[in-house]
Amino acid sequence: MADGTITIDGQTVPFTEGQTIMQAAEAAGVYIAHLCHHPEFRPHGSCKLCTVKAGGRHVAACTAPASDGLEVENESEELAAGRRALLQLLFVEGNHYCPFCERSGNCQLQALAYRYGMVEPHFPHFYPQREVDASHPDVVLERNRCILCALCVRASRDVDGKHVFDIVGRGIHARLAVNSASGRLADTDLAPGDRALEVCPVGAIIVRGRGFAVPIGERLYDHRPINEIGNRVPESEQ
Amino acid sequence: MSKIRIATTSLAGCFGCHMSILDIDEKLFDLAAVAEFDRSPITDIKQCGPCDIGIVEGGVCNAENVEVLREFRRHCKVLIACGACAITGGIPALRNGVPLVECMAEAYLDGIGTENPSRTVPNDPELPLLLNRVHPIQEVVRIDHFLPGCPPPAEAIWQAISDLLAGREPTLSYTQLHYD
Amino acid sequence: MESLDDEGVVLRVGEVAARHGDDPHRLVQILRDVQAALHHVPAAALDGLAQRLGLARVQVEGVATFYSHLSATARGHYHFLFSDGYTDRMLGREALVEQLCAALGVERGVPSADGRVTIEDTACTGLCDQGPAGLVNGRPLSGLGPMRIETIAGLVKLGVPVDEWPQELFDVADNIHRRDLLLAGPIQSGDGVRAVLERGAEATLAEVERAGLRGRGGAGFPTARKWGFCRQAEADERVVACNADEGEPGTFKDRVLLHTQPDLVFEGMTVCARVIGARRGLVYLRGEYAFLREPLEAVLAERRRQGLLGKAILGAEGFDFDIEIHLGAGAYICGEESAMIESLEGHRGTPRIRPPFPVVSGYLGLPTVVDNVESFAAAGAIAAHGGDWFCACGTAESTGTKLLSVAGDCARPGIYEFPFGVTVAEVLEACGGSGARAVQVGGPSGTCIGQTEFSRRIAFEDLATGGAFTVFGPGRDMVEVALHHSRFFAHESCGFCTPCRVGTSVLAQGLERIARGGAGRADLEPLKQLSGVMRSMSHCGLGMTAANPFMQTLERFPEDYEERLAGDDVMPAFDLDAALAEARALSGRDDAHAHLEQRHG
C-alpha cells in the first residue's frame, strides 16, 4: 500500500502509507467521532464510535487502513443513528450522573452525545454496582463513569511503563482493575505526572483538586460541538 | 379559540425543573395568553383532566409516582420528560447502589435525629411504597419528548412548548441541549 | 479439601509454572493446571504467577477472570458442569440438574456447605446427540437420565473419586449415521504426507485449489488461498493452527473427527506445514473436550514414532514439524481465529484488529494458518487422493462433503456426512426429523429457517454452516429458543467492543421481557434497531451475529411473538409489582397501594 488519497464524504483527503482512515482524517482536519482513539496511542478499536462506511463496508476508522481511492462515508444519517445508539448503550451501561460530574462540559462522551442529539438513553438503565476507589492521595477512580476505552491502560503500560490499569472480567462484567493485591489504587505505583492521568475521555480518572475549576458556560463544549473543537486533555481543567 | 391545557408534576425530583419553567419569566404571560394549567404545583389541582401537554419532572421511586405518571399518560396527548431525573433517574437514583433495607433503616431507624422506639418501618398506606430502584419515566410509560438538563434551561423549555404550540416537532439547539 | 496458605499457594503455582518452563505465553495452560490442582485460582496465585512469569498482576487477573473454567472461589472436588444447550433443555436437563442438587443438598452455582460439591450450568458441551450431557471434573457425562443421576449422586455420597467411577458413565458415542468422502474411506496414516513429498509443496497447493476446498469453520474462505498467502508472507517461521474450539451450540462434528479420524486431521496439518513451510503446529482444543487430549497425544506419539512428525519427516531433510495441543478454558469467543491466537499466547481471548490477518501476523506475530478440524481432515484426504476426487462431490461453489452435527427433535441424532448441496428436507428425512417446525443451520449464529424454506441447500451459496443442524419439532416455542441463545451470546461476549458487550445484554433482557409477556409492540423497535447496530458495528463475528436468533425468529415465526405482545404501546421495562416486594416485606404492607399492575390501566 503506497501513499494516495481517499475521500471522506466527498472531500479528498491524502494519506501516507500505513495510515489509518482516522489518521488521514486527523491530518487533514476532518473530524471522525471517536472515544477510544488517541493520536498518541496504539489503535484499539473498541468503542466503535468511529465506525464509517468505507467502500460500502462498515469499518472502524481508527483501525482500518486507508487505501488509494477508498470512498469513506462519515456523516450520514445512518451512521449518526448508529453512533447515537452506541452512546446510549454506553450511558445505560454505566452510571453517568452528569449534573455532579467533575468532567461535565469537558467530557468527550457527553460532547458526542450532544453532537448526535441524544436526548434520552433509549435503553433500560443497568444501574450497575461499581466501586469508587478514593484510596489514592492524588487521584480518584470513579468506575461508574468508565467506558472501558483502555486509554489509561495503554498510557500506563506504553508510556509510563507501569501497567497500573487493565481490564479484567468478561463481557458485561468487564471492569477496570488496578495493579495491586489489595485492588486499591493507593497500593499501585501510580504517581502524579503519569500520562495515564491525562487521557481519560470521561470523568473516570479524576485528579484531586482540579474539579469544577472552569465555570459553567466557559467549559470546552458549552458553546461549540466536539466536531468543531476536537478533544482536549484534562489539563485544560487546571 | 379555546386555550390549550398543560399539566405538570414533580415525581422523584427536586422541583428544580419547575423553577426552570418559572424562569421563562416574561414569556409566562405569552404562555398564559394561550394556555391554562391543569394539575400542577402552580394550580394545586390534584387530579389531572384531559390535557394537551403534560410535563413530568423526576423519575419514579415509589408506587405513587407510577400511579401519577400513568394518570398523566392517560390524560395528556403529549408527554414531556423534563430534566435529568425524569430521563436518567438522576440524583435520586444514586440510592440504586444502596440496598433498600439500608435506605429504610437510614430513613426510619438509624438516621441522625430519627426517633423511632418501635424500631419498625412504618406500615402506613398513606406513605408511598418505595420501588427497589429508582427508574426514569420512559421505563414505565411512553414518552413523546425529552428535555435533558439539571434543570433544562428555561429557553429549552420555552423552545419545546412554543414548538408544540406552533405544531412543530420540538428541537433543541446545541446550547439548549445539555445534561447538567 | 486441601487448603493452602498464601505461601503454600505461591509455592504450588511456582511448581506448575516451572512445568511450563515459566513461559508467560503458556499462561492459559498454567492457569488451567492451577485450577485443577487448587480447584480455583486464588488471589495469591495471581501474585505468585505474576512474579514468576514477569507479568503485571492485573494482567494475570485479566486472563484468570476471562475464562469460565477458571474461578476465583473454590469449586468442589466434585465439580459438575451441566450442559445448557437448548437441545439439552429439550431433553429435560433442568429436571435432572434439580434432581442432583436435591439429592446432594446443593444449590446450583453455590458450593456445598462442606465445599465438596459444586453444580453449575455451562454452555453446550458438544454432546447434543447424546444429551442431556455435562462434565464432572472435566470428564464427559452423556445420556443423562434419572437413573444415571441417582447413580452419580450415590457415588458422590460414598465419596468415590471420579477416576474410580464406572467407565460406562463416561462413554461418548460417535453416532455416525452417514459416511462419505472423509468418513467412509480413511486414508492410511502417512499417505497425505508421502503424497506432498512426492508432489512437492507447490503442486500440493494447486491440488487443494483444484479441489475447491473452502473453510469448514463456517466462513468458507478458500483454503488454498489462505495457505498461499501464508506461504508468501515474509518470515523465517510459520505456524499451523488447528481450530478445535467447536463452541457453536449444536456442533459436535469436530469431536467425532478428532475421535475417529485424528490421523487424518494431523495429516492435513502436516501437509499444510509442508506447503507453507511451518515447523510448529498447534491444536486449540476446547476445554470441554479435555477428555480427548490423552488419546490425541497417543496418536501424536505414534506419528512421531512413524516419522510422520518431528525432525526430517519421512526422511525429508529440513521437513521438521511437530504438533502441540493447547486446551481452551471455557470461552466461545476463542473459536474466532484471532481470539484463539491471543489465547494460545496466554492472553484474554480478545479478537485482534484485522488487518493484519493471521496469515501475515498470527501466533507470536508469525504468519499462521488457522483452519478448522474438518478443513485439515479434508486437506489431508485431498493430498492423498487428489483434487478431482474431492470436487467430483458437492456443488460447483461448495465442493466436497460437509459433516453435519444433527440434534434436536429427530429420531436419529448424530453425524451425517453429506455432499454439499443436500437440501434441508433431505437431511430431515435421513435423520427422522420430517415434520419439523424449524431448523437452525449453523447454530445460533447461523440461520434459523421454517418449513417453507426446507428446500434450501446446505452450501456456501445458500445456507452456509459450520456444521450444526438443530431440529425444532412442531410444538417448539421459537421465542424461547431466541431467548436462550441471546443469553448465550451475552454470556460469551468478550466485552471488548461497545455494541456487543452492552448490546447482547440489552437484547437478552428485551427478549426476557417479551418471553414473559412484558413487552408491547412498540418495545420491539429499539431491539430491532439495536440488532442492526450490533450487526454493522461490532468488532467480530460474535457481535455481528448475536442478534440473528432474535431477528430471524421474529421474521419467520412472528406468531410466537404476536401471542405474547401486550398491546401496541410500550410496557414497563421492569416488573413493577416485583419492584415493590422488598418494601412490602420491610414494612409489612399488603394494601391496595402496595401493589402495581403491570399493564397500564
Ligand SMILES: Cc1cc2nc3c(=O)[nH]c(=O)nc-3n(C[C@H](O)[C@H](O)[C@H](O)COP(=O)(O)O)c2cc1C
Ligand atoms: C465467535 C466466533 C466463533 C468461532 N468459532 C469457531 C470454532 O469453534 N471453530 C472453527 O473452526 N471456527 C470458528 N470460527 C471461525 C474462525 O474464526 C475461522 O474463520 C476458522 O477457524 C477458519 O478455519 P476454516 O477456514 O478452516 O473454516 C468462529 C468465528 C467466530 C466469529
Ligand code: SF4
Ligand atoms: S478510566 Fe477512563 S481512560 Fe481508563 S478505561 Fe475507563 S474511561 Fe477509559
Ligand code: SF4
Ligand atoms: S463483537 Fe463481541 S465478542 Fe467480538 S470483539 Fe466485540 S465484544 Fe468481543
Ligand code: FES
Ligand atoms: S475510536 Fe475507533 S473504535 Fe473507538
